[in-house]
Amino acid sequence: MTRILTVAGAQMGPIQRADDRASVIERMLALLHRAHRRGAGLVVFPELALTTFFPRWVIDDQAEVDAWFEAGMPNPAVQPLFDAARTLGIGFYLGYAELTHEGGRTRRFNTAILVDETGTILGKYRKVHLPGHAEPDPARLHQHLEKRYFEVGDLGFPVWRTLGGVMGMCICNDRRWPETYRVMGLQGVEMILLGYNTPAQNAQGGEEVHLRMMHHHLCIQAGAYQNSSFVVAVAKAGLEDGHDLIGGSCIAGPTGAIVALATTQKDELIVADCDLDQCAFGKASVFDFAAHRRPEHYGRITAQTGATPPP
Ligand code: CDV
Numbered sequence: 001m002t003r004i005l006t007v008a009g010a011q012m013g014p015i016q017r018a019d020d021r022a023s024v025i026e027r028m029l030a031l032l033h034r035a036h037r038r039g040a041g042l043v044v045f046p047e048l049a050l051t052t053f054f055p056r057w058v059i060d061d062q063a064e065v066d067a068w069f070e071a072g073m074p075n076p077a078v079q080p081l082f083d084a085a086r087t088l089g090i091g092f093y094l095g096y097a098e099l100t101h102e103g104g105r106t107r108r109f110n111t112a113i114l115v116d117e118t119g120t121i122l123g124k125y126r127k128v129h130l131p132g133h134a135e136p137d138p139a140r141l142h143q144h145l146e147k148r149y150f151e152v153g154d155l156g157f158p159v160w161r162t163l164g165g166v167m168g169m170c171i172c173n174d175r176r177w178p179e180t181y182r183v184m185g186l187q188g189v190e191m192i193l194l195g196y197n198t199p200a201q202n203a204q205g206g207e208e209v210h211l212r213m214m215h216h217h218l219c220i221q222a223g224a225y226q227n228s229s230f231v232v233a234v235a236k237a238g239l240e241d242g243h244d245l246i247g248g249s250c251i252a253g254p255t256g257a258i259v260a261l262a263t264t265q266k267d268e269l270i271v272a273d274c275d276l277d278q279c280a281f282g283k284a285s286v287f288d289f290a291a292h293r294r295p296e297h298y299g300r301i302t303a304q305t306g307a308t309p310p311p
Contacts, residue, residue, distance in 0.1 A: 003276040005164055007042045008035035009232055011249040013266035014240035017052045021077040024050055027267055029084055036088040038271045042163055046236040047095035047172045047195035055145045056243055058136045069099035069108060086119030091163055095171060095195040110150045112169045116162055123160045125169035126153030129177050140203040142243060157183040165190040165276040172196035175219045185227030190279045192231045200244035213248045225256030228282025230274045238265035254279045
């Protein structure tokens with residue numbers, strides 16, 4: 001059997017601080033139309049795809065911070081994307097900064113939504129593994145203030161049956177944590193969508209510039225293989241506001257092999273025909289969870305955060 005979903009990763013080159021939403025949406029629409037011409041039924045855009053990666057800036061004025069957020073989704077600026085999705089019959093994943101009023105208070109999340117081919121929002125994910133720090137830290141090579149601007153996501157890692165398969169979402173740093181994939185793997189996920197903004201340099205130093213791309217692909221490929229799922233990982237890349245972001249957008253298949261890979265740091269489409277039925281073999285053999293997992297030995301995974309070496 002084959003159950004093919006043609007998916008496009010819409011890598012985006014840098015978005016500068018001065019770029020407005022309208023110019024960004026224009027670029028995204030061009031990518032969406034190209035994806036449609038190449039037969040895609042789903043397009044994945046990056047994390048915080050509508051703006052520059054603002055958590056690199058220390059901003060004290062709350063109104064200025066909130067200008068980077070979307071208070072409604074869809075809103076007039078992004079409506080053309082939803083309209084095009086419906087007209088073309090193509091779904092998309094979109095990462096953005098979400099401002100919401102819930103439980104009588106204002107909340108801010110690093111969010112991704114899954115929109116189906118009718119332009120309807122099917123699912124929402126709020127980033128769980130927020131990297132970086134909350135207070136400005138002059139010791140760092142650059143600031144990464146996600147913990148200042150966002151709350152930890154409160155929706156877990158749900159999956160959705162749509163577009164002919166079982167789809168999940170995560171965002172950037174989530175991909176470095178095996179728990180992310182496994183929680184979705186335990187719900188039978190067949191395709192995990194993720195956008196990222198990964199600085200080429202570790203803000204805390206280290207000699208790892210040349211390793212950043214390897215670590216990125218290592219995590220994606222391991223997550224795909226160990227859960228027998230496709231993973232579609234899409235960057236915002238290039239020199240953004242003087243900060244270099246890695247590219248390397250890729251689609252990994254359920255064997256862990258990369259089946260499509262970006263070659264630039266610009267707006268670039270990667271496309272793959274993903275046969276979701278390929279996920280079945282790994283799920284029924286090496287990674288037959290019901291047969292082989294031993295959760296009675298995994299208690300520490302949920303009971304503690306930091307490591308506790310013996311005395
Ligand atoms: N936006 C991110 O989550 N970036 C992190 C960096 C800070 C390590 C990442 O995992 O790529």
